[in-house]
Amino acid sequence: TQLLEQSPQFLSIQEGENLTVYCNSSSVFSSLQWYRQEPGEGPVLLVTVVTGGEVKKLKRLTFQFGDARKDSSLHITAAQPGDTGLYLCAGAQNAGNMLTFGGGTRLMVKP
Amino acid sequence: NAGVTQTPKFQVLKTGQSMTLQCAQDMNHEYMSWYRQDPGMGLRLIHYSVGAGITDQGEVPNGYNVSRSTTEDFPLRLLSAAPSQTSVYFCASRHRTRWGGGEKLFFGSGTQLSVL
Numbered sequence: 001t002q003l004l005e006q007s008p009q010f011l012s013i014q015e016g017e018n019l020t021v022y023c024n025s026s027s028v029f030s031s032l033q034w035y036r037q038e039p040g041e042g043p044v045l046l047v048t049v050v051t052g053g054e055v056k057k058l059k060r061l062t063f064q065f066g067d068a069r070k071d072s073s074l075h076i077t078a079a080q081p082g083d084t085g086l087y088l089c090a091g092a093q094n095a096g097n098m099l100t101f102g103g104g105t106r107l108m109v110k111p
Numbered sequence: 112n113a114g115v116t117q118t119p120k121f122q123v124l125k126t127g128q129s130m131t132l133q134c135a136q137d138m139n140h141e142y143m144s145w146y147r148q149d150p151g152m153g154l155r156l157i158h159y160s161v162g163a164g165i166t167d168q169g170e171v172p173n174g175y176n177v178s179r180s181t182t183e184d185f186p187l188r189l190l191s192a193a194p195s196q197t198s199v200y201f202c203a204s205r206h207r208t209r210w211g212g213g214e215k216l217f218f219g220s221g222t223q224l225s226v227l
Contacts, residue, residue, distance in 0.1 A: 009151060033216075042115075042201050042218025043154070088153055090216075097142070097161060098169060099216060101153035 003027055004091055004102035012108045013079055021074045021105045023089035030092055032065055032072045033099070037086040079109045113137050117202050117219035124192045124226045132187040132222050134202030140217070142205045143185040144169070145177065147198040148221075154201065160185055192226045199223050 007022045023032070031050040035043035047056050049065035049072060056063045060083075062075040076083055089102045118133045136143065144159035146169075156169030160179040174196060176188040185204075189196060202219040 004153075006153075035216075041220050042203070043216075044218070045215045048215075090154075097159060097167070098156055100170075101146075101155070103151050103153040 003100045004089055006087075006089060006102035006105050008105060009103065010106050010108075012110065015081060015109055015111050016078050017109075019076050019079060019107070021076075021087055021107075023072045023074075023102050025070050025091065027091070027093070028069050030069070032069070033090045033092075034063055034072070034074055035088045035090060037088060037104075043086075043088055076107075079107075081109045081111050083107060084109050115202055115204055115217050115219040117200075117222050119222060120220070121223050122225070124189075124224065126193060126226060128192050129188070129190050130192065132189075132200055132202075132224075134185045134187065134219060135183050136185075136202075136204040136217070137183065138204065138206070138217065139182060140204035140206050141182070142207065143179065144203050144216075145175070145185070145187045146201045146203060147171065147196075148201060149198050157187065157200075189224075194226045197224060197226045 004025050033048045034046045036046055037043040047063045052067045052069045054065045060077045064073050087105045090099045092099050115136045141162050145157040146154040148154050155171045157175050158169055158177040160166045163179050163182050166177050166179055179185050200222045203216045205214050205216050207214050
């Protein structure tokens with residue numbers, strides 16, 4: 001059982017549609033990060049959220065950290081083919097050295 | 112800047128063979144780590160280091176050894192490869208050793224390893 005559960009695992013949508021990816025845990029995190037990974041490359045950081053209830057926007061992407069700091073969501077508005085990739089959430093716990101990753105959501109946006 | 116450099120990009124081993132995956136970073140980062148990525152499992156931490164001469168185990172350390180003799184290099188050794196170690200391996204580094212919020216992990220481009 002993973003500490004961070006992502007859903008859905010796979011998502012295939014048409015260009016222009018909206019989507020939401022969820023990252024859930026029973027544990028509290030001091031911060032939570034979202035990464036995007038393209039084939040043959042390592043993950044690249046999109047955003048870090050640190051405060052319960054925090055909302056951050058990155059162009060068409062909106063990230064939210066749950067009030068209890070146990071969950072997060074990523075919402076994409078008007079998805080583009082360039083959004084295609086693997087989205088990973090990752091949580092850090094207070095004063096810890098380890099970053100724990102969720103299983104990932106593989107998104108495909110068709111033109 | 113080169114960032115985090117991993118070699119080789121691809122490797123095929125036979126069961127029982129040994130090999131070392133290389134990782135080097137040129138950002139003077141204190142923290143370095145190795146992850147393995149398997150379908151549906153995300154990234155799982157194998158070993159990490161908070162500075163030269165200091166290493167510690169992550170979630171899945173069995174079958175792997177590491178050392179950190181310099182700030183720049185953090186090699187991962189497979190002493191006797193097994194088919195269960197077939198995976199994509201990523202090295203990652205960051206500036207600070209403890210998470211305080213806002214730190215960014217820089218990843219290499221990965222090594223795809225197949226053990227037959």
